[in-house]
Amino acid sequence: MKKLQVKDIVKIKKDIINQELILRQSKKINVIVHMGTCGIASGAQRILDTLLKKIAESKISKEIMISRTGCIGFCGREPMVTIEMSGQEPVIYQELNQEKILEIFEQHILRGQPLSSYALARGRQQQVKERIKQKRELPSEAITEKLIPGIEEIPFYRNQELRVLRNRGLIDPEKIEDYIARDGYKGMAQALTAMNPDEIISEVMTSGLRGRGGAGFPTGLKWQFTAREKSETKYVICNADEGDPGAYMNRSILEGDPHSVIEGMVIAAKAIGAHQGYIYCRAEYPLAIKILNKAIDQAKEWGLIGVDILGTGFDFDLKIYRGAGAFVCGEETALMRSIEGKRGVPRPRPPFPAKAGLWEKPTVLNNTETLANIPQIILNGSTWFASVGTEKSKGTKIFALTGDVNNVGLVEVPIGTTLETIIFNIGGGIPEGKKFKAAQIGGPSGGCIPSQHLNAPIDYETIKELGAIMGSGGLIVINEDKSAVDIARFFMDFCQEESCGKCTPCREGTKRLSEILNNIWEGKGKEGDIELLEKLANILKDTALCGLGQTAPNPVLTTIRYFREEYEAQIGGKKRHKKFTLYH
Amino acid sequence: MEDQMNKVLLQEFSSKQLIQLDEIIAKYRKEPGGLILLLEDAQDIIGYLPMIVLKKIAYETDIPLSQIYGVVTFYSFFTMKLRGRHTIQICLGTACYVKGGKENAQVIEKEYQVKPGETTLDRRFTYETVRCLGVCGLAPVMVVDGEVYGRVQPSKVIEILEKYK
Numbered sequence A: 001m002k003k004l005q006v007k008d009i010v011k012i013k014k015d016i017i018n019q020e021l022i023l024r025q026s027k028k029i030n031v032i033v034h035m036g037t038c039g040i041a042s043g044a045q046r047i048l049d050t051l052l053k054k055i056a057e058s059k060i061s062k063e064i065m066i067s068r069t070g071c072i073g074f075c076g077r078e079p080m081v082t083i084e085m086s087g088q089e090p091v092i093y094q095e096l097n098q099e100k101i102l103e104i105f106e107q108h109i110l111r112g113q114p115l116s117s118y119a120l121a122r123g124r125q126q127q128v129k130e131r132i133k134q135k136r137e138l139p140s141e142a143i144t145e146k147l148i149p150g151i152e153e154i155p156f157y158r159n160q161e162l163r164v165l166r167n168r169g170l171i172d173p174e175k176i177e178d179y180i181a182r183d184g185y186k187g188m189a190q191a192l193t194a195m196n197p198d199e200i201i202s203e204v205m206t207s208g209l210r211g212r213g214g215a216g217f218p219t220g221l222k223w224q225f226t227a228r229e230k231s232e233t234k235y236v237i238c239n240a241d242e243g244d245p246g247a248y249m250n251r252s253i254l255e256g257d258p259h260s261v262i263e264g265m266v267i268a269a270k271a272i273g274a275h276q277g278y279i280y281c282r283a284e285y286p287l288a289i290k291i292l293n294k295a296i297d298q299a300k301e302w303g304l305i306g307v308d309i310l311g312t313g314f315d316f317d318l319k320i321y322r323g324a325g326a327f328v329c330g331e332e333t334a335l336m337r338s339i340e341g342k343r344g345v346p347r348p349r350p351p352f353p354a355k356a357g358l359w360e361k362p363t364v365l366n367n368t369e370t371l372a373n374i375p376q377i378i379l380n381g382s383t384w385f386a387s388v389g390t391e392k393s394k395g396t397k398i399f400a401l402t403g404d405v406n407n408v409g410l411v412e413v414p415i416g417t418t419l420e421t422i423i424f425n426i427g428g429g430i431p432e433g434k435k436f437k438a439a440q441i442g443g444p445s446g447g448c449i450p451s452q453h454l455n456a457p458i459d460y461e462t463i464k465e466l467g468a469i470m471g472s473g474g475l476i477v478i479n480e481d482k483s484a485v486d487i488a489r490f491f492m493d494f495c496q497e498e499s500c501g502k503c504t505p506c507r508e509g510t511k512r513l514s515e516i517l518n519n520i521w522e523g524k525g526k527e528g529d530i531e532l533l534e535k536l537a538n539i540l541k542d543t544a545l546c547g548l549g550q551t552a553p554n555p556v557l558t559t560i561r562y563f564r565e566e567y568e569a570q571i572g573g574k575k576r577h578k579k580f581t582l583y584h
Numbered sequence B: 001m002e003d004q005m006n007k008v009l010l011q012e013f014s015s016k017q018l019i020q021l022d023e024i025i026a027k028y029r030k031e032p033g034g035l036i037l038l039l040e041d042a043q044d045i046i047g048y049l050p051m052i053v054l055k056k057i058a059y060e061t062d063i064p065l066s067q068i069y070g071v072v073t074f075y076s077f078f079t080m081k082l083r084g085r086h087t088i089q090i091c092l093g094t095a096c097y098v099k100g101g102k103e104n105a106q107v108i109e110k111e112y113q114v115k116p117g118e119t120t121l122d123r124r125f126t127y128e129t130v131r132c133l134g135v136c137g138l139a140p141v142m143v144v145d146g147e148v149y150g151r152v153q154p155s156k157v158i159e160i161l162e163k164y165k
Helices: A006-026 A037-042 A044-057 A098-110 A125-133 A176-181 A186-194 A197-207 A219-228 A249-256 A258-272 A286-301 A332-339 A368-380 A419-426 A460-465 A484-498 A504-521 A529-543 A547-551 A554-571 B002-012 B015-028 B035-046 B051-061 B065-074 B094-098 B101-112 B154-161
Strands: A029-034 A064-069 A081-085 A091-093 A119-122 A235-240 A276-281 A306-309 A314-322 A363-367 A396-403 A409-414 A436-441 A447-450 A474-479 B086-091 B125-130 B142-144 B147-149
Touching: A006 A176, A006 A186, A029 A044, A037 A044, A037 A286, A037 B147, A044 A064, A044 A098, A081 A098, A091 A098, A176 A258, A176 A286, A186 A258, A186 A368, A197 A219, A197 A258, A197 A368, A219 A258, A219 A363, A235 A258, A235 A332, A235 A368, A249 A258, A249 A286, A249 A368, A249 A396, A258 A276, A258 A286, A258 A314, A258 A363, A258 A368, A276 A286, A276 A332, A286 A314, A314 B035, A332 A363, A363 A368, A396 A419, A396 B094, A409 A419, A419 A436, A419 A474, A436 A484, A436 A554, A447 A554, A474 B094, A484 A504, A484 A547, A484 A554, A484 B094, A504 A529, A504 A547, A504 A554, A529 A547, A529 A554, B002 B015, B002 B051, B015 B035, B015 B051, B035 B051, B035 B065, B051 B065, B086 B101, B094 B101, B101 B125, B101 B154, B142 B154
Parallel strands: A029 A064, A235 A276, A235 A363, A276 A314, A396 A474, B086 B125
Antiparallel strands: A029 A081, A081 A091, A091 A119, A306 A314, A396 A409, A436 A447, A436 A474, B086 B142, B142 B147
16 A cells, blocks of 8 residues: 555545445445444344355345444444445344344345334434434435334434544444545644644634543643643653543444544644654453554554655654553553553652653643544534533533433533433433432542432533532433442442552542441441541542542542432431342 | 573473563563563463563563562552453443442352452352443443353353353
């Protein structure tokens, strides 16, 4: 493969789309199996094997194309398959198994009759807005089957705003061509040829993009600080050490659209003047690492990373670094120590990584989701990016909606969307007619938001006022059966286990807090325990060295703030709630 | 010193494993920050990281043994104990905890008489609990030798594990 030039990107896009059209015209049917980790764990591989076998045996095998993509987002309904047939709308099938796929093969693939009973919807999630405007009838496609709802009628998809996840369920993550056909690497080409570092930084700054990993620091500002440092060597790091239990949006991006992250990193590198990047990915995500490795190899082969990218003279090399299972390594200074091959313990800031980061060189570290936003900001402009969101928090955020909620899955919405919309509209409410108790946002660093605040818009500031943090976007719904004390105990045990032990407030504080909470939970609570918890929690918040310790008290403090009577009842010996753990 | 170390290593491990270990050490010894990558690959080959292997790595790389030991004991991914033929991981991340992951853990602990981090006496299973595998949509989740089982009910745990001999 010869190295690409800038003009090639546009040409390649056209060529690929043309080839695709020709291919599609020769193939009447495209069968897409959605294969993220969730899908594979639910049996997508067996579905794919069955389909491959059946198709190979059939008389029309030459007319059928079979492709695979990453996760389609509706994790609770996996495994899922989409069937596109010429002259028909695409049909998305859900909750498949061997029998169902065989039936679908006979009826839909061979006879062209969609099976409404197994279908979730018709249409593409990327076309929801268009379909609403056109009153569900896209001119190019005939309505397939009235019994199957249009995708815009499914609340889970109707109210999402797909930007970072715009390619989900659509492209094959192992084919760089698919990404380029969707305007991939165009933002990078623009940044490398038509913009200087100041212009890139200013575009990101005016977009209002803030860090999606938790704290919400303005990305453009972080880049500016690093760009101003004078140093021959600088680094760009992608934080893919998604350790918050209940959050998996980074995994989904890396598995489904890895090039968006790579492209974002090259743009960041150009902005700050770095030529080496690292993606620090947790070892618990083997499929993400495999797909990333392939994506990096392809990008190198095409000359989109490496030496003299697109003939612009800009060099950028990229490596994956596999984490080794330590939650604290999500903290930036700890993560950099870990890349250096040392114990991943944080260090005091300042100096901030912008000045002295990896190997004491100026370093920008961004979250995976933050970086995946970058190419589109460059391509579509900061005004486009800021067209959704709130005054201080622009753009969209992905939430991993799980727990006691009907529609489990990944949800991308404009920042400022209310909890109620996410849980009751997109999420379809609480199963089994139970009542909503609280939403746990932000994992072990976050807190529980109760029903009286369901109307609060989710943005960085509001969430903080309510006692939680946006965090990486884990959103776990908890129903009325579960105890607030048990939730607090669960997270404190987690933080205590994951505390690195370097600073005393965190090492000792999490231990004592966890002891008191366990005592209360086991009915051995004493009068004054609540006040002691509050006092200790506040000391820990003020004195811990890093984010892990400073935010560890949030689950305790929010549950005391909103469910104090449960603590009192528990200490008074009256257990009013069943355990947090309930089997459904 | 070197001879004695190699003698012990040859008693414990196959020559194939030791050749691979040498290759890994050669690959990473010069790479800045390569220690964790070296240890990860070494554990892939040998299955665990006993003291003699750490000594060998220290000797070959000139990294102090104390530092290597510090790294190995810091990260939960590394183990210095001999492992079973199969690895069971029960996820106790929030979503799995809410959905009953703990009950599944109790079933395993009772049936095979192991605690988290331990290996059964017959070396059939090494049992671990993990904090979130990012497959929350399928909670509660159990992983055996890298294969993910979703929506696992306590009554099905043993049935799944019986396949692994």
